[in-house]
Amino acid sequence: MxxxxxxxxxxxxxxxxxxxxxxxxxxxxxxxxxxxxxxxxxxxxxxxxxxxxxxxxxxxxxxxxxxxxxxxxxxxxxxxxxxxxQRIAEPHADGPGPERVALIAALGDLPHAHRRALVLHYLADMSVGEIAQREGVAAGTVKSWLHRGRAALAAEFDLTESAGGAQ
Known part of the structure; x- marks a missing residue:
């Protein structure tokens, strides 16, 4: 039905x-x-x-x-x-230049402690004492890491004349 x-x-x-x-x-x-x-x-x-x-x-x-x-x-x-x-075009930012690419590659070749000390000191603006406290090492150790890291970078970029400059 x-x-x-x-x-x-x-x-x-x-x-x-x-x-x-x-x-x-x-x-x-x-x-x-x-x-x-x-x-x-x-x-x-x-x-x-x-x-x-x-x-x-x-x-x-x-x-x-x-x-x-x-x-x-x-x-x-x-x-x-x-x-x-909205904005027609996104603001254009140039990619990293060859110098920056070379610096990143050279930093990657450094021992971990040297690289970390350089980055914290020069990019994070931390003092030697602050880095030493953060890493749990003596200030002299941090100074040594910075010196060795700068020397390795200077050799990489053939900057031996300017490598003996400020800390």
Whole structure:
């Protein structure tokens, strides 16, 4: 015995593909079209007793799908409008120059303690005493690390004349 109201499964099987094609033509993106149609059918399913009583349940599902599609389109348009108001180009920062690349490579060749002492002293602006306290060694040890590290870098860059400068 056939009842007057179609089942959800019958409506889904008969109309999912057609609605997806319609929304695909609108979106130009099959995945978005499938998502919108699935969402419309989900919304119909959760209130199927009410929707099945309509004269044309498919028209209700179609309207929900189109409303969802328009909503997505508006959100995308708003996002695009926002992006257009942003800076046209990101500020350009030059990459590291050859000197910096060479320095990083030379630092990488130093013993770990020498490299750490040089970085903390020259880049983190820590004093010899602060480095000694942080590393748990005597100040003389830190001075030795700095001296040896500078000497190794000077030899790497052939700067022997200026290597004997300040600490």
């Amino acid at each position: 056939r009842h007057d109201r179609p089942s959800f499964d019958e409506v889904y099987a008969a109309h999912y593909a057609d609605l997806t094609v319609q929304l695909y033509a609108y979106f130009g993106d099959r995945q978005d079209a499938q998502d919108v149609v699935q969402e419309a059918f989900y919304r119909a399913l959760v209130r199927w007793n009410q929707v099945a009583g309509y004269d044309d349940p498919v028209a209700w599902i179609r309207r929900v799908a189109w409303n969802l599609a328009v909503s997505r389109w508006r959100k995308a348009r708003t996002a695009l409008s926002f992006l257009r108001r």
